[in-house]
Amino acid sequence: MLMTRIDRYILREIAAPTLLSLLVFTFVLLAGRTLKLARLVINNGVPLQDILHLLVDLLPSFLSITLPLSILLGTLLAFSRLSADAEIIALKASGLSLNHLLRPALIMALVACLVTASLTLYLKPLGYSAFRGRIFKILSQRTSVGLQARVFQTEFPGMVLYADNLDERNSTLEGVFISDQRMGTTPSTIVAESGRFLSDPKRQSLTLQLSRGQIHRYPQDSTEDTYQVIDFNNYAINLPLDQVGQPPGRQKVKELSLANLLKRVKNTDSIAEQFKSRAELHHRFSMIPIPLLFALLALPLGIQSNRSGKGGGFAIGLLVYLSYYLATSFAGTLVVEQHWPAALTLWTPPLLFLLLGTVLYRQALHERRLRHLDHLIRLVQGIWRPGRREN
Incomplete structure (x- = not known):
């Protein structure tokens, strides 16, 4: 499939806010974790180089969160701007359908899905395992170094x-x-x-x-x-070596490689461990198509939220992502604690968002506006920009 000049133009429009969102949100997560790791520097005199290695170990887990969010925000903001500047109308007048305009967004989302697959299936558990091993190495090597003779030490909880x-x-x-x-x-x-x-x-x-x-x-x-x-x-x-929230012991399910996770699902005798392992397995795979679902959902949301501005579109994107995050967290809790079927429960949120995205896209395809969505957009706009409520 050859990309036209219009495809490349829309792709650039999506790429700019997507990359900016990815950098900003990843930096925020890294900064939050850096504050926790600072205790290692204060209590154990860990050099900055080791702290940087720990942050690199955690980077795949952060990117698995921020990449789908960035695709959602980038696509939504791009089509919101195109709609606000009447470029969507001009492109339709030139004979291009909404399906054609969606194509660049799906291309970028597909690339994001491939990256997400490598993150959730391989790099993320590898990073967690490396982080845990590095923490143990640092603390075990520096435990005696941090102690002083004839001084009461409270290093261990x-x-x-x-x-x-x-x-x-x-x-x-x-x-x-x-x-x-x-x-x-x-x-x-x-x-x-x-x-x-x-x-x-x-x-x-x-x-x-x-x-x-x-x-x-x-x-x-x-x-x-x-x-x-x-x-x-x-x-x-x-x-105890739990100074940074990583106590030693048996590997957690999130640290297991895909092969070892499948082995634990098959071989574990504990019912609780089996449901926990199944929840982790389906969670990893259910994260892969999320960028595509978000791209499908973001296009009609962006077109219909053109009057809310960048701030309103940004708030709507965060609201959508928060809704999905809460839904998946609730589904995971039902599997682990209530022993609900893992496959059905954890794939329900992606399927619901696929259904919602399909409905909204069909409405946009037929140039129909959803009144309830307009009410939600106005509510978000009023919260985001309270100074304009009276207009």
Whole structure:
């Protein structure tokens, strides 16, 4: 299919706001995550280079969100401007149908679908897994570095750690004192002659191996006034590494490759894990056609919202995307928590938006305006530009 000059013109009109939206929204998401990662710099002295690597790991997950949104906004704003400047009327008068005008939008949306497929099926889980591994590597390497001898440390949630002497090179401690409040009503006080940090990259766990010491416990919920003292030669404490919301342990479903996710769906014995895995599988595939659905929906919305201006069109686009996001989130919750059928439930929002887009496009094809849509556009316009309500 050869592209005409009109096709290239419309494609440029769509590309400009699409790329701008993609850059702006991706930057906003990156900036929000950077604030959370800043704790690593403050608490552990992590260099900026490692923080940049972490952000690169998260980039596929951000792009899988911002790319469909950008296609929606770019197409909507482009056709809103073309309609407001009467260029749609001029193109129709020259013999071009709305189907012809839709073609460039579908071409860009199809490219976005291919990119979305690579993101959701491969790059996104790979990025999550790399992010988790990098976080563990950073924290496990710098745990002993961040500690100081003869200073009470609160690096680990629910624990206070103290050591008389600390060898950073060998990750060993001497004269160890630990207050462990993680068990709630049964707090523990642990003293040991020595300790050593041990990391397990495969399980992504960090352990403090203690030697020759005692555990003192005073159960607060006990009906009897009891005090426990336990002597040990060796005692291991698993240390939490959830400083940035990424606790170690078994791989989460969002981190699994497509092949491993399919294996978990088939082989897991847990009903809850099976529904969670099925929800993730169908969510990944249902994200792929979204740019096409948004392009189909954005064209009639853009033509009919020509009087609301760029601000109103932008607000309508965000409203559409928010509606879709809430619908998919609700569908995912029904599958994971209520054990609804994953395929039917998670594909319902895309099918509903396909139906809505088809109805609106047919109305635009026959040059019919939807009164309810006009009311919604005026409402959005009044909220977006309140100073003009009285006109």
